[in-house]
Amino acid sequence: PPxxxxxxxxxxxTKKNQNxxxxxxxxxxxxxxxxxxxxxxxxxxxxxxxxxxxxxxxRERENGNKKNRYIFNNKLLKSIILQESVYFEKQWERTFYAxxxxxxxxxxxxxxxxxxxxxxxxxxxxxxxxxxxLPVKCKIVSPLLCWNSRLDRxxxxxxxxxxxAVTADNFLMKINFNTGVCLEKVYLSPIYxxxxxxxxxxxxxxxVLRSTHRKVVNQSREAAxxxxxxxxxxxxxRVFPLQYIASLVISKKVFGKDTMNALVSEHILMVxxxxxxxxxxxxxRILSENKTACYKLYEYSxxxxxxxxxxxxxxxxxxxxxxxxxxxx
Numbered sequence: 220p221p222x223x224x225x226x227x228x229x230x231x232x233t234k235k236n237q238n239x240x241x242x243x244x245x246x247x248x249x250x251x252x253x254x255x256x257x258x259x260x261x262x263x264x265x266x267x268x269x270x271x272x273x274x275x276x277x278r279e280r281e282n283g284n285k286k287n288r289y290i291f292n293n294k295l296l297k298s299i300i301l302q303e304s305v306y307f308e309k310q311w312e313r314t315f316y317a318x319x320x321x322x323x324x325x326x327x328x329x330x331x332x333x334x335x336x337x338x339x340x341x342x343x344x345x346x347x348x349x350x351x352x353l354p355v356k357c358k359i360v361s362p363l364l365c366w367n368s369r370l371d372r373x374x375x376x377x378x379x380x381x382x383x384a385v386t387a388d389n390f391l392m393k394i395n396f397n398t399g400v401c402l403e404k405v406y407l408s409p410i411y412x413x414x415x416x417x418x419x420x421x422x423x424x425x426x427v428l429r430s431t432h433r434k435v436v437n438q439s440r441e442a443a444x445x446x447x448x449x450x451x452x453x454x455x456x457r458v459f460p461l462q463y464i465a466s467l468v469i470s471k472k473v474f475g476k477d478t479m480n481a482l483v484s485e486h487i488l489m490v491x492x493x494x495x496x497x498x499x500x501x502x503x504r505i506l507s508e509n510k511t512a513c514y515k516l517y518e519y520s521x522x523x524x525x526x527x528x529x530x531x532x533x534x535x536x537x538x539x540x541x542x543x544x545x546x547x548x
Contacts, residue, residue: 273295273298273299276291276294276295276298277295279291280292280295310342310343311343311344313344315328315329317329317330318330320362321337322362322364323364323366324336324337324338325337325347325364325396326344327362329349330358330359331359331362331382331384332349332350332351332352332353332399333346333348333349333350334346334347334348334349334396334399335347347396347397347398347399348397348398348399349399350399355387356387356388357386357387357388357390358386358387359384359385359386359387359392360385360386360387360414361384361385361414361415361416362382362383362384362385362416363382363383363384363416363417363418363426364380364382364396365380365381365382365383365424365426365458365459366380367379367380367424367458367459376395376402377459377460377461378459378460379395379402380396381393381394381395381396381402381458382394382395382396383416383426383458384416385407385413385414385415385416385428389406389407389408389409389412389413389533390404390405390406390407391404391405391407391413391416391428391456392404392405393461403461405461405463405516405528405534406528406529406530406531406532406533406534407428407454407533407534408430408452408454408466408533408534409530409531409532409533410433410452411430411431411433411451411452412430412431412433413428413429413430413431413452413454414429414430414431415428415429416428416429417429417482418484419455419483419484419485420484420485420486423457424457424458424459425455425456425457425458425464426455426456426457426458427453427454427455427482427483427484428453428454428455428456429451429452429453429481429482430451430452430453430454431451432450432451433450433451433452450468450469450470450471451468451469451480451481452466452467452468452469452536453466453467453469453481453482453483453488454466454534455483461516462515462516463514463515463516463527463528463534464506465506465510465537465538466534466535466536466537466538467505467536467538467540468536468540469481469490470540473540474490474498475492477492477493477494478490478491478492479491479492479493483502486501486502486503487499487500487501487502488500488501488502488505505538505540506538509538509539509540510537510538511537511538511539512535512537513537514527514534514535514537515527516528517529520532523535
C-alpha cells in the first residue's frame with residue numbers, strides 16, 4: 220500500500236555538543252600546503268562549493284538567468300536535501316490503501332473522500348473531513364481544484380474556492396474542499412458520458428468537460444457498412460458562479476471520418492485526426508454564430524419540458540456546427 224511520509228528538514232551537526240550549522244552554508248576546510256597540486260585541488264573544491272551554494276542559486280533564480288526553471292528548481296532542491304549537515308526527522312506517517320493525490324496544500328485519498336491539510340496543527344497534516352463511503356457508480360472520476368483569486372468582501376457559496384468533480388453517474392459536483400459539503404450538483408447528459416474536467420481559460424474561470432466516444436447503435440446494414448457516427452461532446456461552464464455556457468458535439472459526419480479527439484483551450488477548438496494533423500477552429504466565432512439557445516441552470520425550459528441540469532434533461536446541446544471557420548491545419 221502507498222505510504223505517505225512527512226519529514227522535516229533540520230540543521231545537523233557533524234559531532235556531538237556542537238552548535239547546529241545554519242542551513243544553506245557550505246563549510247570547506249583545507250590545509251594550506253606549499254605543494255602546487257594541493258593548492259590547485261583546493262581552488263577546484265572551493266569552486267564546487269560555490270557552485271552548490273544555496274544563496275547563490277537563489278540569487279540566480281531571482282535574476283532569471285536559467286532557461287529551464289523546472290530543472291533548475293530540482294537541482295536547487297537537491298542541493299538542499301543532499302547536504303551533509305542536514306538530516307530528516309519523521310514527523311507524520313499514514314498508510315492508505317488507495318491512491319494519494321496532492322493538490323495545492325491538500326492531501327486527498329480514498330478517491331477524494333478523505334482530505335488532509337498539509338500544514339495543520341504543529342505543522343503536521345491535519346484531517347479536514349472524511350466523507351461517508353458512496354456506491355461505485357457515484358465515485359469521483361475526474362476532480363479539479365478551483366481557486367478564486369478575485370474574492371470580494373462578501374464571500375458566498377457561489378464565489379468560494381471549491382473542487383469540481385465529475386462522478387461515474389454523470390453528475391458534476393461543486394464541493395467545498397474545506398468541509399467536504401456538496402454545494403451544487405448538476406446532471407450533465409443522458410446521452411454522453413463525461414469523464415474529464417479541465418481548465419479552458421483559468422483567468423476567466425471557465426472549464427471544459429470532455430465525454431467519451433459514443434457509437435450509434437441499432438443501425439441498418441447500409442449504415443454499418445459506411446461506418447458508425449462515432450461522436451463525442453464538449454461542454455463549457457463558468458465556475459464562479461457556476462453557469463452553463465455551451466455544449467457541442469464532435470461528430471465524424473461534420474469533422475471527418477478520421478477524427479480522433481477534440482479539446483477547447485484558450486477560446487480555440489482543436490480537433491485531432493488519425494493521420495497526425497490537427498485542425499484549429501475559432502471557438503469564439505462558433506459561439507457567436509452557431510449558438511442556438513441560452514439555458515440557465517435549474518430553470519424550467521418549455522422547449523425541453525423540464526429543468527436544466529436535472530435528470531433526465533441534463534445540459535442540452537446548444538451549438539449547431541455549420542460553416543466551420545478553420546484557422547490553421
